[in-house]
Amino acid sequence: MKSRNSIAYKLLGLLGAVILLMGMLSAFSFYFNVQTQGFLQQTRTEMELLKLVKEFRDHFNYARKEEKNWFIFRSQYYLQSHQKSLVRAQNSLADLKKKMTDPKLTERVEDLEGHLLHYATLDNELPGIQTIPQTEAFTQKARAVDESVMEQVAEITNALLEKADHNQKLADVSLQKYFLWFVPLSLLGLTLWAGAGFWVLYRLKKRLSQLVEATQRMALADYAPQLDAAPGDELGLLASHFNEMSGKIAEREEKINQISQELIQANNLLKKGTQSLHTIPKIRP
Secondary structure, three states, X not given: OOOOOOHHHXXXXXXXXXXXXXXXXXXXXXXXXXXXXXXXXXXHHHHHXXXXXXXXXXXXXXXXXXXXXXXXXXXXXXHHHHHHHXXXXXXXXXXXXXXXXXXXXXXXXXXXXXXXXXHHHHHOOHHHOOOHHHHHHHHHHHHHHHHHHHHHHHHHHHHHHHHHHXXXXXXXXXXXXXXXXXXXXXXXXXXXXXXXXXXXXXHHHHHHHHHHHHHHHHHOOOOOOOOOOOOOOHHHHHHHHHHHXXXXXXXXXXXXXXXXXXXXXXXXXXXXXXXXXXXXXXXXX
């Protein structure tokens, strides 16, 4: 029997429901996981950019330090160290520009690149500086560039920190939604499914118990019980056949009892007739 009311259909429905529920739970879990991982990945990206900004700042500050040492000691070592630090700063800035995706921050990095290029052009003047006025003039120019560079570095750093903090908050909100809504709703869905499954199994067990009890009563010649055949599943069909069978057996039992009563009455009449024959006097010849 493969109708919609069959037991197999109901069990398949429960199985389909749990598969659908698990699929939905997996889909929502995947969605929250992807969303949270996306925010965390953006946060990690911002932290990598901040690391590059810090590297640039450290190299630039070291170049400025070696510049001052060169003025003091006039050693070629400090001049070479200054130039190497300046190249490292340019490389860090180039890497930062490649990985930057925000247009506004990219524009600030380009401004920073312009200030660094200006400082690099000033670097060509270092070997020719001999007098104190030349040193003071160069120092003023370098200090102005230094202030512009540090200002841009501070703006870029603050912007990256704000973005990282914003993405981290979004990741926290996504996790809060997962634990505050998804998990309770998932448990509720599983509870409802389990309740429906237990209810169906309880109904089947109850109807089977009624059928067993009815057959036991029939074995004791009690044909009165009638089962509920309303559900159109296999048990309902079995209950309908059982009711039909018990009804026919009851009818036959009634006919047998009726015939037995008639036979008893006929036997009694026969006995009375026999007794009457014995009471008739014999006629002698």
